[in-house]
Amino acid sequence: MSGGHSAPWARGLAVLLVVMGGLAAMPARAAGDDEAAIASHLAEYLRSARTVISQYQDLINDPQKGDKGLTPDRVIAEATALYEQVTGEDPMATDPAGSEGRLLRAQMQAIRDVMAEHEAEINEPGTGFKGFIPAVFARLVNEKFADAAGSEARVKTTAPADLVRNRKARPDAWENAVIEEKFEKPDWPRGKGFSETTEVDGRPAFRLIVPEYYKASCLACHGEPKGEMDITGYPKEGGKEGDLGSAISVTLFQ
Numbered sequence: 001m002s003g004g005h006s007a008p009w010a011r012g013l014a015v016l017l018v019v020m021g022g023l024a025a026m027p028a029r030a031a032g033d034d035e036a037a038i039a040s041h042l043a044e045y046l047r048s049a050r051t052v053i054s055q056y057q058d059l060i061n062d063p064q065k066g067d068k069g070l071t072p073d074r075v076i077a078e079a080t081a082l083y084e085q086v087t088g089e090d091p092m093a094t095d096p097a098g099s100e101g102r103l104l105r106a107q108m109q110a111i112r113d114v115m116a117e118h119e120a121e122i123n124e125p126g127t128g129f130k131g132f133i134p135a136v137f138a139r140l141v142n143e144k145f146a147d148a149a150g151s152e153a154r155v156k157t158t159a160p161a162d163l164v165r166n167r168k169a170r171p172d173a174w175e176n177a178v179i180e181e182k183f184e185k186p187d188w189p190r191g192k193g194f195s196e197t198t199e200v201d202g203r204p205a206f207r208l209i210v211p212e213y214y215k216a217s218c219l220a221c222h223g224e225p226k227g228e229m230d231i232t233g234y235p236k237e238g239g240k241e242g243d244l245g246s247a248i249s250v251t252l253f254q
């Protein structure tokens, strides 16, 4: 077209074609975005709830105090507040019939159930350390979540293979490869997750794994000196603040 000017009808057609192209391309892209958002929201809600349990470790382990008031409702309310700070989204505003809404609600129910099952133990006066630590809480929540939604989605806390304490947390081949070939590389951007559509148990699945690093609060158990027993009876890993120490892995079956 000479001079770069096109007739109005031609411009209109061009716009229409662009819009249609966009629409035609949308389903696949939207599905991918959805999966990435759902997986990262499940990881984030687990992390928020685990943070609540972490913040109350002193309270949980206080031998002087009976009722700690750490009810399922309170844990959910505080986890939701943390989650909203990070994601800017209200988990209860999701469509309860949609994939994200169902999975987040199943995860919240798993958290409620774990808290309800451990309330008596947490409220037991006279015992100090109770072993109700964030990692155990997260594992129990993930197990309950798998009971409810495991054919649709799974959430797992894992770690670099040489750091794993509980064999249930061992990284599978895919997780191990991402940890070793990406997260442990010095040039991998800190905190950046990795996602891929692949297969799990022979089924096509979207997978997301997010790295986490030791904080000062982790080192009483995972820090130095390596090999010394921690309060839970496991040998310390010799980790340092900032070391890669954990990863949250989410599977969404397609």
Ligand code: HEC
Pocket: 133, 135, 136, 139, 157, 158, 159, 163, 164, 165, 166, 167, 169, 212, 213, 214, 215, 217, 218, 219, 220, 221, 222, 230, 231, 232, 234, 245, 246, 247
């Ligand atoms: C009070 C001691 C203690 C503290 C503090 C602690 N952990 Fe752990 N951690 C454990 C124990 C015990 C397990 C095994 C839990 C189980 O039975 O599944 C564990 C398990 C884990 C796991 C799951 C993989 C595995 O090894 O089984 C990760 C990841 C982890 N811890 C990371 C952390 C991080 C990150 C922090 C700090 C934010 C932290 N831990 C703080 C004791 C601790």
